[in-house]
Amino acid sequence: MSINSGFSFCVIIPCYNHGATMPDVLARLAPFNLQVIIVDDGSSEPTRQILGQLAQGSREITLVRLAHNSGKGAAVVRGLKTAAEAGYSHALQIDADGQHRIEDIPRLLAEARLHPECLISGRPLYDASVPKSRLYGRYVTHVWVWIETLSLSIKDSMCGFRVYPIVPTLALSAKHAVGQHMDFDTEIMVRLYWQGTPSRFITTRVSYPANGVSHFDALWDNLRISWMHTRLFFGMLPRIPSLLRRRRHWSGMNERKGLLGMRFMLGVYRLLGRGVFNWMLRPVIAFYWLTGGVQRRASREWLRQIGRYARSQGTVLPSPLSSYRHFLRFGDAMLDKIASWRGDLRWGRDIDFAPGARDAIEASMQRGQLILASHLGDLEVCRAMAQQVSGVVINALVFTDHARRFKQLLEEIAPQAGVNLLPVNNIGPETAMLLKQKLDAGEWVAIVGDRTAVNPQRGGGRRVIWSSFLGRMAPFPQGPFVLAAALRCPVLLMFAIREQGKLRVYCERFADPIALPRAGRQAALQEAADRYALRLGHFALKAPLDWFNFFDFWHLPDEQRTTEQKE
Structure with a gap:
C-alpha cells in the first residue's frame, strides 16, 4: 500500500516463540502485497533464526527485535511506532499463531477506509476448537467493558485482529500507562473510546490451531486483567458525565426503525395500499412514542418552542399539533420516500411546486449545484422527483447507520435510489474531491446544514456557529458552509x-457561490449560518410537524449550554 495517500496501512505481527507458525501466516498474507512489520518480542533462538530467514532479502518485511520479552502490548506499541516512522496512517494487527482468518483482511480495511477515525476490530465467531474457559471468560470481560464505557457499543474487546488509527493510539499510549501484556487489547480499546475514538466491528471466524502455543499465563495474566478492570472502573467514575453526554448526540440515537420492520410495513403498503398502511401505522407509532422517551421529550420541546415563537410573531400555525402527530408524520414521511422512488407519487395529485420553485430549478440545470438541505421535510422526495421529472441527478450525503439501513432498503425497492446516496461519518479531502467531480459533471449534491458533526474535533470541541433559530440560539455546523465555499459552486435551498x-x-x-474571504472568514460564516437559520425557521412555521430532528436541537451534546447562556 502506498504511503503517499491519505489512508495508508501496514500489518503488525507481535511474535513471541511462534517461529513454527510464522511461515504459514506470511504465506497467507502474501497475496495481499502488504508491508509487514514483525516485532520479535524477545523470542528464543530457534524463532529468532526463523524470523531472520523470513525477513532476509524481503522488501515486504521489516523485522524489529526487542532485547527482552516485554509482552504483547509492548510489542504492538513498538510496531505502531515503527509504522508511524514509515509514514503509515493505520496498522492492521494480527496474531502470529495463525488463528485469525487472514482472508477477512479486505473487509477490515474497507471498513477502516469508510471510518478512518475509528478502531476497526474483528468480532470472533468461534468454532469447536476454542477452549471453553477462554470462551466463557470473555463474557466476564464483555460485562466489565460495558460498565467501564457505559455503553454496549464495544462488542468484543479481546480480539487481536484489528486496525488501529496510529496517531490517536500512540498519543494515548504516550499519555497513559496502558497494560503491556494480555491486558493491552482491552485497555487500549476502552481508553480510545474514552478519548473519542469509537470502535467498529466486523464478524470474523477464529480457529485455535491444533498444537498451538499459547502464552496466556493463567495466574499472572488473570491478575493483570483483574487489576486492569479495577483501574478502568475507577477511571470511568469521573468520566460518567462525559460518557453519558456522548450518548445523547443525534448520531448515537437509535432512530428506532429496524430494517425488518421497514420491510414488513413496505409489504403492507405494496399489497394493501396506503390506506391500510396508514391504519396500521398508528399502533406502530404509538409503541415508538410510548417507548421513545428521549425523542418524545425532544418533540414536545420543539412544539413548545415553535409555538412560543409563532405567537410572538403573530403567526397562526397549522393545527392540530401534538407529539404523537409529530411521530405519525415522521412515519408517513418514511413511506413518502419509498413511494416517490416507486413512482407512486403524482404531480398535481400528491406533489407540486411552490411558486417560483420550478423556475429556480430549471434556471440551474446547466451547472452542478449544491443543495443546502435539512431535516425539515423530505429531501428524498426532492431527489426522486427531480430525477424523474427533469433528469437531474441529486447526490445526497447522509451521516447515520440508520441511513445506511435505509439505503439498503431503497436499493431493494428501486436500485437507482441508492446509487447517489452517500453515507459518510465525516467529510475529508477524498469526499470533497468526489463531490467536486460530480458537480463538474453537472450533477447536484445535497448536504444538510442542521446537524452538528458526528465526532468532535481533536481536543474535544465542535466546529459550530451559534445562530438565532425560532427565538433561541442554536448550534449549526460550520462544515456545510465551508464545503460549499471550497467547492465554489452555486448553492440552493430546497425543502x-x-x-x-x-x-x-x-x-x-442561496448563494453563487458562498464566499469566505480570509480577512472576514468568521463574519462571513456567521452571516451564511444566520441566513440559513432564518429561512429554515420560515419554512418550519409552514409545516411544524415536518421537523425530523428528534433530539435537543438547541444544545450541544458535550457542552450542554443552558438556555440562559445563549439567550
Missing part, C-alpha cells in the same frame, strides 16, 4: 414539506 394534504417543493437560490 419538500406537507401542506394542505400535498407535498410542496420549495427551491430558492
Whole structure:
C-alpha cells in the first residue's frame, strides 16, 4: 500500500516463540502485497533464526527485535511506532499463531477506509476448537467493558485482529500507562473510546490451531486483567458525565426503525395500499412514542418552542399539533420516500411546486449545484422527483447507520435510489474531491446544514456557529458552509414539506457561490449560518410537524449550554 495517500496501512505481527507458525501466516498474507512489520518480542533462538530467514532479502518485511520479552502490548506499541516512522496512517494487527482468518483482511480495511477515525476490530465467531474457559471468560470481560464505557457499543474487546488509527493510539499510549501484556487489547480499546475514538466491528471466524502455543499465563495474566478492570472502573467514575453526554448526540440515537420492520410495513403498503398502511401505522407509532422517551421529550420541546415563537410573531400555525402527530408524520414521511422512488407519487395529485420553485430549478440545470438541505421535510422526495421529472441527478450525503439501513432498503425497492446516496461519518479531502467531480459533471449534491458533526474535533470541541433559530440560539455546523465555499459552486435551498394534504417543493437560490474571504472568514460564516437559520425557521412555521430532528436541537451534546447562556 502506498504511503503517499491519505489512508495508508501496514500489518503488525507481535511474535513471541511462534517461529513454527510464522511461515504459514506470511504465506497467507502474501497475496495481499502488504508491508509487514514483525516485532520479535524477545523470542528464543530457534524463532529468532526463523524470523531472520523470513525477513532476509524481503522488501515486504521489516523485522524489529526487542532485547527482552516485554509482552504483547509492548510489542504492538513498538510496531505502531515503527509504522508511524514509515509514514503509515493505520496498522492492521494480527496474531502470529495463525488463528485469525487472514482472508477477512479486505473487509477490515474497507471498513477502516469508510471510518478512518475509528478502531476497526474483528468480532470472533468461534468454532469447536476454542477452549471453553477462554470462551466463557470473555463474557466476564464483555460485562466489565460495558460498565467501564457505559455503553454496549464495544462488542468484543479481546480480539487481536484489528486496525488501529496510529496517531490517536500512540498519543494515548504516550499519555497513559496502558497494560503491556494480555491486558493491552482491552485497555487500549476502552481508553480510545474514552478519548473519542469509537470502535467498529466486523464478524470474523477464529480457529485455535491444533498444537498451538499459547502464552496466556493463567495466574499472572488473570491478575493483570483483574487489576486492569479495577483501574478502568475507577477511571470511568469521573468520566460518567462525559460518557453519558456522548450518548445523547443525534448520531448515537437509535432512530428506532429496524430494517425488518421497514420491510414488513413496505409489504403492507405494496399489497394493501396506503390506506391500510396508514391504519396500521398508528399502533406502530404509538409503541415508538410510548417507548421513545428521549425523542418524545425532544418533540414536545420543539412544539413548545415553535409555538412560543409563532405567537410572538403573530403567526397562526397549522393545527392540530401534538407529539404523537409529530411521530405519525415522521412515519408517513418514511413511506413518502419509498413511494416517490416507486413512482407512486403524482404531480398535481400528491406533489407540486411552490411558486417560483420550478423556475429556480430549471434556471440551474446547466451547472452542478449544491443543495443546502435539512431535516425539515423530505429531501428524498426532492431527489426522486427531480430525477424523474427533469433528469437531474441529486447526490445526497447522509451521516447515520440508520441511513445506511435505509439505503439498503431503497436499493431493494428501486436500485437507482441508492446509487447517489452517500453515507459518510465525516467529510475529508477524498469526499470533497468526489463531490467536486460530480458537480463538474453537472450533477447536484445535497448536504444538510442542521446537524452538528458526528465526532468532535481533536481536543474535544465542535466546529459550530451559534445562530438565532425560532427565538433561541442554536448550534449549526460550520462544515456545510465551508464545503460549499471550497467547492465554489452555486448553492440552493430546497425543502419538500406537507401542506394542505400535498407535498410542496420549495427551491430558492442561496448563494453563487458562498464566499469566505480570509480577512472576514468568521463574519462571513456567521452571516451564511444566520441566513440559513432564518429561512429554515420560515419554512418550519409552514409545516411544524415536518421537523425530523428528534433530539435537543438547541444544545450541544458535550457542552450542554443552558438556555440562559445563549439567550
